[in-house]
Amino acid sequence: MSDSVAPTAVTPARKPRSNAGRTTIRQVANHVGVSAITISRYFKQPDSVSEELRAQIAAAVAELGYVPNQVAGGLASASSRIVGMVIPNISGPIFANTIQSFSDILNQNGYQLMLASSYFSPGQEENAVRSFLGWSPAALVLTSYFHTEATEKMIAQAGIPVVETWDLQTDRAPIQVGFHHQDVGRMAANYLIDKGYQRIAFVTNSIAGDFSALERRDGYREVMQQHQRESRAYTPTAQPPLEAGEEAFKALTNCENPADAIIFANDNLACGALLAAQRAGIKIPTQCAIVGFGDYAIADKLYPSLTTIRPPATEIGEVAARRILELVGALPEPENAPEHFHLQCELVERESS
Amino acid sequence: MSDSVAPTAVTPARKPRSNAGRTTIRQVANHVGVSAITISRYFKQPDSVSEELRAQIAAAVAELGYVPNQVAGGLASASSRIVGMVIPNISGPIFANTIQSFSDILNQNGYQLMLASSYFSPGQEENAVRSFLGWSPAALVLTSYFHTEATEKMIAQAGIPVVETWDLQTDRAPIQVGFHHQDVGRMAANYLIDKGYQRIAFVTNSIAGDFSALERRDGYREVMQQHQRESRAYTPTAQPPLEAGEEAFKALTNCENPADAIIFANDNLACGALLAAQRAGIKIPTQCAIVGFGDYAIADKLYPSLTTIRPPATEIGEVAARRILELVGALPEPENAPEHFHLQCELVERESS
DNA sequence: TTGTAAGCGTTATCAT
DNA sequence: ATGATAACGCTTACAA
Numbered sequence: 001m002s003d004s005v006a007p008t009a010v011t012p013a014r015k016p017r018s019n020a021g022r023t024t025i026r027q028v029a030n031h032v033g034v035s036a037i038t039i040s041r042y043f044k045q046p047d048s049v050s051e052e053l054r055a056q057i058a059a060a061v062a063e064l065g066y067v068p069n070q071v072a073g074g075l076a077s078a079s080s081r082i083v084g085m086v087i088p089n090i091s092g093p094i095f096a097n098t099i100q101s102f103s104d105i106l107n108q109n110g111y112q113l114m115l116a117s118s119y120f121s122p123g124q125e126e127n128a129v130r131s132f133l134g135w136s137p138a139a140l141v142l143t144s145y146f147h148t149e150a151t152e153k154m155i156a157q158a159g160i161p162v163v164e165t166w167d168l169q170t171d172r173a174p175i176q177v178g179f180h181h182q183d184v185g186r187m188a189a190n191y192l193i194d195k196g197y198q199r200i201a202f203v204t205n206s207i208a209g210d211f212s213a214l215e216r217r218d219g220y221r222e223v224m225q226q227h228q229r230e231s232r233a234y235t236p237t238a239q240p241p242l243e244a245g246e247e248a249f250k251a252l253t254n255c256e257n258p259a260d261a262i263i264f265a266n267d268n269l270a271c272g273a274l275l276a277a278q279r280a281g282i283k284i285p286t287q288c289a290i291v292g293f294g295d296y297a298i299a300d301k302l303y304p305s306l307t308t309i310r311p312p313a314t315e316i317g318e319v320a321a322r323r324i325l326e327l328v329g330a331l332p333e334p335e336n337a338p339e340h341f342h343l344q345c346e347l348v349e350r351e352s353s
Numbered sequence: 354m355s356d357s358v359a360p361t362a363v364t365p366a367r368k369p370r371s372n373a374g375r376t377t378i379r380q381v382a383n384h385v386g387v388s389a390i391t392i393s394r395y396f397k398q399p400d401s402v403s404e405e406l407r408a409q410i411a412a413a414v415a416e417l418g419y420v421p422n423q424v425a426g427g428l429a430s431a432s433s434r435i436v437g438m439v440i441p442n443i444s445g446p447i448f449a450n451t452i453q454s455f456s457d458i459l460n461q462n463g464y465q466l467m468l469a470s471s472y473f474s475p476g477q478e479e480n481a482v483r484s485f486l487g488w489s490p491a492a493l494v495l496t497s498y499f500h501t502e503a504t505e506k507m508i509a510q511a512g513i514p515v516v517e518t519w520d521l522q523t524d525r526a527p528i529q530v531g532f533h534h535q536d537v538g539r540m541a542a543n544y545l546i547d548k549g550y551q552r553i554a555f556v557t558n559s560i561a562g563d564f565s566a567l568e569r570r571d572g573y574r575e576v577m578q579q580h581q582r583e584s585r586a587y588t589p590t591a592q593p594p595l596e597a598g599e600e601a602f603k604a605l606t607n608c609e610n611p612a613d614a615i616i617f618a619n620d621n622l623a624c625g626a627l628l629a630a631q632r633a634g635i636k637i638p639t640q641c642a643i644v645g646f647g648d649y650a651i652a653d654k655l656y657p658s659l660t661t662i663r664p665p666a667t668e669i670g671e672v673a674a675r676r677i678l679e680l681v682g683a684l685p686e687p688e689n690a691p692e693h694f695h696l697q698c699e700l701v702e703r704e705s706s
Numbered sequence: 707t708t709g710t711a712a713g714c715g716t717t718a719t720c721a722t
Numbered sequence: 723a724t725g726a727t728a729a730c731g732c733t734t735a736c737a738a
Contacts, residue, residue: 022715024714024715024716025715025716026715026716034724034725035724035725035726036715036716036717036725037716037717037718037724037725037726038723038724038725040716040717041717041723041724044717048723048724049723049724050723050724053723053724067483067486067487068487068715068716069428069487069489069714069715069716070487070488070716071424071427071428071433071487071488071489071714071715071716072428072714072715072716072717072730073715073716073717074424074716074730075422075424075425075428075714075715075716075717075729075730075731075732076715076716076717076718076729076730077716077717077718077730078717078730080424082467089453090443090449090452090453090456091449091450091452091453093650096443096444096449097444099443099444099468100442100443100444100470103443103468103469103470104470107469107470107480107481107484110484112467112469112484112485112488113467113468113469114435114465114466114467114468115452115456115466115467115468116456116460116465116466117453117456117457117460127460128460130420131460131463131465132465133420134420134421134422134423134424135423135424135465136422136424242653242654268654271654272654275654275656278656279656296650297446297649297650297651298650298651298654300595301595301621301624301625301628301651301655302654302655303628303631303632375731377730377731377732378731378732379731379732387708387709388708388709388710389709389731389732389733390708390709390710390732390733390734391707391708391709393732393733394707394708394733397733401707401708402707402708403707403708406707406708421731421732422730422731422732423732424730424731424732425714425730425731425732425733426731426732426733427714427732428713428714428715428716428730428731428732428733429713429714429731429732429733429734430714430732430733430734431714431715431733
């Protein structure tokens with residue numbers, strides 16, 4: 001030893017970062033007297049940690065109030081427990097149930113929902129997908145199948161499960177969870193024919209971009225043709241759904257050979273027709289039956305209440321969530337999982353038919 | 354040089370991780386011929402990078418298809434561009450607009466929404482908050498002010514902005530964005546008194562846990578007292594809202610001294626009353642006026658359409674999002690930002706009054 | 707304006 | 723069943 005002060009390894013001015021005093025996995029490990037990786041295993045594969053340690057770790061976690069840092073975990077494992085979902089809109093009458101059930105099932109399994117709206121714009125959808133990808137999500141859920149080229153490229157290269165919902169496209173690569181809109185038109189037409197209605201018409205949406213409404217119309221036409229009935233489709237010019245429904249109802253009942261049953265492209269249109277009938281003193285369903293689509297919240301609150309076709313909104317969210325969780329290993333993989341999940345719409349018979 | 358192979362620093366068997374070939378900031382940096390931090394700055398503080406480099410970097414980003422890894426960024430900076438929101442439910446008639454506007458404004462500013470439902474359960478809310486905290490969110494939004502002790506502790510220690518929405522509690526620490534339910538009752542009562550109605554009643558919700566409905570009733574009572582009118586509150590026993598509304602309507606109109614105007618705790622109850630009146634042939638509003646709360650989608654589709662009080666749902670989401678973005682530095686901080694944002698409900702006059 | 711180096715908290719890999 | 727170590731991709735702190 002020299003007489004001068006021992007130089008003891010010149011520490012070159014450390015650079016501590018903030019951290020807000022949050023408990024880390026290492027503090028838990030020290031507290032228990034094991035290494036950090038054991039704590040990690042305790043959370044990921046509890047079975048690989050001895051029962052004795054498990055109890056001690058549980059106690060330490062509770063005492064220190066440790067919350068695993070998902071961000072750090074995500075970086076280390078190059079994948080996060082986030083699932084991104086792009087939905088046309090949250091506040092419309094249709095998609096809320098899908099979001100609700102999807103989110104609930106993810107949460108129950110330790111995954112989180114990241115949500116964005118596209119407002120039916122492929123460009124906005126692209127932005128949302130790009131933002132999501134920055135989070136290395138475990139999976140992606142889209143609604144609709146028409147994407148920009150860039151979106152197609154991103155989902156093809158992402159290397160994660162991608163699910164397309166609502167509109168079933170059996171020829172596309174991503175997993176499909178939904179139904180065929182043509183089936184809706186078929187179901188409504190068959191139902192009315194079976195009920196004995198003779199002159200059955202279809203009212204499409206006045207909003208031009210609503211292609212799914214046209215598919216429902218096509219299903220209706222097909223059935224009418226099968227039964228050798230004349231099909232009659234009306235497209236309103238008024239834009240607000242209530243007015244459009246009223247316009248269509250008047251046009252189809254106030255004419256030669258008036259319709260005795262009308263299928264509307266959605267419940268809002270049907271609602272407009274119902275109100276118009278009420279004002280005009282036309283008896284529903286005696287003079288004319290009405291069937292809608294969507295089973296919006298209004299459907300059972302109208303007078304007469306509205307017969308409508310309920311899309312499997314909640315089911316779509318459930319099935320999509322479960323399939324994703326299976327694919328990422330959070331739920332056991334079943335033997336023969338299909339690529340496409342064809343769900344059923346349900347005809348809800350009420351007073352208007 | 355010796356004749357043997359140069360030992361060139363014994364590399365001790367590297368441990369590369371996967372990565373799925375994703376472009377990193379370093380690849381972009383190499384492509385441009387600068388260091389990684391410059392690319393980072395290009396995204397965070399573009400002004401601190403020379404214009405020349407900016408153009409080159411933009412080109413490289415586009416060519417390589419670089420998407421910043423938010424997870425890595427979040428770890429390095431100990432905070433992520435995620436905002437967690439706990440909402441009682443997504444698919445109910447009330448909250449969807451708040452989620453929609455909140456999410457849109459976050460997205461426009463590069464932040465993402467992480468969503469979970471509590472179903473009005475403080476325990477579920479606690480779980481959601483705990484899960485969110487694992488992501489080091491930039492902020493948290495809660496609905497309602499009754500939390501578990503654990504939740505209170507977490508939000509107090511989180512060190513991030515916390516916003517409580519819908520129900521304004523001026524005595525609480527978190528930022529408040531919402532309105533007073535008593536004001537709703539006051540507004541409805543004043544409106545009907547001004548319109549000349551004499552015997553004004555209030556119908557509360559049959560669901561016991563709906564405390565906000567009781568606050569609206571209290572506001573109604575206060576105004577009635579001020580005007581020296583007798584207040585009459587009715588609580589239905591039927592649970593389904595339509596039946597409850599019908600029950601209340603019958604009870605309040607089919608009696609001595611019947612009400613000539615009724616305020617309902619929500620639009621579903623009011624809707625039940627409207628349908629009951631229609632069936633009974635009671636003229637609305639001639640014999641009895643009806644006012645609801647919520648401005649649900651049904652309100653303008655009923656016949657007669659429903660006068661109701663619209664809560665500032667969209668505004669709540671907007672104001673909460675903007676304030677959060679200000680607090681995290683994504684938007685410029687205004688001079689005198691209040692702690693509490695008192696928003697206004699709006700009376701929407703329609704045919705039922 | 708740009709660069710260097712260390713460090714964020716976890717998990718993959720290899721070792722015991 | 724448990725541990726040591728490096729690596730994940732970025733940003734902070736400090737330097738030039």
